[in-house]
Amino acid sequence: MVDLAAIRARHAASPFLAACRGAPHDTVPVWFMRQAGRALGEYRAIREQHTFEEVVHTPELAAEVTLQPVRRYGVDAAVLFSDIVTPVQAIGLDVTIKPGVGPVIDRPLRTIEDVSRLRRLDAEEDLAHVLDTISLLVEELDVPLIGFAGAPFTLASYLIEGGPSRSYSRTKALMFTDELTWHRLLDRLASIVGASLVGQVSRGASAVQLFDSWAGALAPEDYERFVLPHTRRVLEQVGELGVPRIHFGVDTGELLGLMATAGTEVVGVDWRTPLDHARTRVPEGVGLQGNLEPAVCLGPFPQVADRARDVLRRAGGRPDHVFNLGHGVLPATDPGVLAELVALVHEEGGVMAPADNGAGADGEAAEHDREVPQ
Ligand code: CP3
Numbered sequence: 001m002v003d004l005a006a007i008r009a010r011h012a013a014s015p016f017l018a019a020c021r022g023a024p025h026d027t028v029p030v031w032f033m034r035q036a037g038r039a040l041g042e043y044r045a046i047r048e049q050h051t052f053e054e055v056v057h058t059p060e061l062a063a064e065v066t067l068q069p070v071r072r073y074g075v076d077a078a079v080l081f082s083d084i085v086t087p088v089q090a091i092g093l094d095v096t097i098k099p100g101v102g103p104v105i106d107r108p109l110r111t112i113e114d115v116s117r118l119r120r121l122d123a124e125e126d127l128a129h130v131l132d133t134i135s136l137l138v139e140e141l142d143v144p145l146i147g148f149a150g151a152p153f154t155l156a157s158y159l160i161e162g163g164p165s166r167s168y169s170r171t172k173a174l175m176f177t178d179e180l181t182w183h184r185l186l187d188r189l190a191s192i193v194g195a196s197l198v199g200q201v202s203r204g205a206s207a208v209q210l211f212d213s214w215a216g217a218l219a220p221e222d223y224e225r226f227v228l229p230h231t232r233r234v235l236e237q238v239g240e241l242g243v244p245r246i247h248f249g250v251d252t253g254e255l256l257g258l259m260a261t262a263g264t265e266v267v268g269v270d271w272r273t274p275l276d277h278a279r280t281r282v283p284e285g286v287g288l289q290g291n292l293e294p295a296v297c298l299g300p301f302p303q304v305a306d307r308a309r310d311v312l313r314r315a316g317g318r319p320d321h322v323f324n325l326g327h328g329v330l331p332a333t334d335p336g337v338l339a340e341l342v343a344l345v346h347e348e349g350g351v352m353a354p355a356d357n358g359a360g361a362d363g364e365a366a367e368h369d370r371e372v373p374q
Pocket of ligand 1: 032033034035036037038047052079080081082083084085097098099100101102103148211213328
């Protein structure tokens with residue numbers, strides 16, 4: 001039996017969980033999307049011996065790989081090592097992760113008959129390996145564990161296209177030519193993804209992130225009509241469990257306001273939208289995560305430091321900011337740079353008390369001339 005109350009008590013003072021809720025804490029918390037993975041020599045060493053799928057299917061290995069960046073970087077949260085396609089692999093779809101490419105599927109889903117290949121997911125049964133990884137991790141970790149899933153749209157895009165895409169033309173073609181099949185596909189994916197997240201939280205994940213990485217390909221009206229209702233259903237299921245939810249996508253500057261209405265405590269912002277601009281698009285009561293350009297971390301540290309300070313300045317010292325990159329860590333990143341970046345955010349990221357954030361309880365706009373920590 002998992003003692004969820006004990007896990008909650010252990011993380012009662014977590015700055016990451018406090019920031020997700022806009023609650024008081026002292027320093028800006030930081031973690032990195034894709035913090036586990038090829039930037040770390042110790043990860044590459046494991047991958048020389050095992051395929052990606054073997055790592056995900058072996059709880060001891062998946063837990064080790066999840067812990068590696070926590071040890072190296074001193075981040076304020078761990079993120080479970082698996083993939084957005086793990087739940088659909090678990091119900092028998094022929095999806096594989098091709099190194100250097102991403103998820104590919106031999107028989108893409110494009111018709112209503114194809115959609116019937118998506119059966120219900122029983123997390124305890126089908127994702128036993130993932131949930132056992134969580135059980136190992138919550139024993140070991142001093143910081144909260146973030147569970148995650150791919151949102152229905154992003155997952156659908158891989159399953160319809162057959163692999164990564166630039167234009168999403170087959171995905172959009174299905175959306176605009178066969179609305180019934182589209183909604184049935186997204187509805188089934190929402191059930192699968194929701195069951196996966198509920199399973200992760202019931203084993204001890206303290207927060208979840210829903211990756212709608214590729215939603216930025218859509219016009220706002222299409223996002224609202226074809227995607228948002230399904231995403232909302234996923235996030236509402238998790239909301240009942242009381243853990244903070246983070247909702248993230250790339251190139252979603254024009255969608256941030258809509259994404260914030262899906263049922264989330266925090267919206268993740270990519271590097272294209274400065275955080276102070278994002279703040280005007282996302283309603284009070286929803287926090288922001290982000291958003292240093294990941295490629296900046298390929299350059300010299302003084303430049304990384306300047307840009308990180310700019311992110312902190314634009315976040316304004318508000319208590320509802322979680323520092324992150326604007327997307328995942330690039331494999332060529334020097335881990336030493338990320339460790340220094342974490343130290344900088346912890347040293348310089350001051351947080352104002354919630355009452356001082358310039359936004360009254362009635363949601364007035366923040367004052368523009370207030371002092372912000374440098
Ligand atoms: O630290 C972490 O974030 C670990 C867990 C994690 C992975 N994938 C591990 C992984 C998470 C949260 C993901 C999410 C994921 N997977 C997303 C959403 C995040 C995003 O980047 O927008 C997406 C779109 C995928 C699909 C996917 N899986 C891609 C595009 C790739 C990379 C392909 C490549 O080789 O460049 C994968 C494989 C993958 N998932 C790797 C890792 C560490 C690399 C696998 C390897 O070791 O070769």
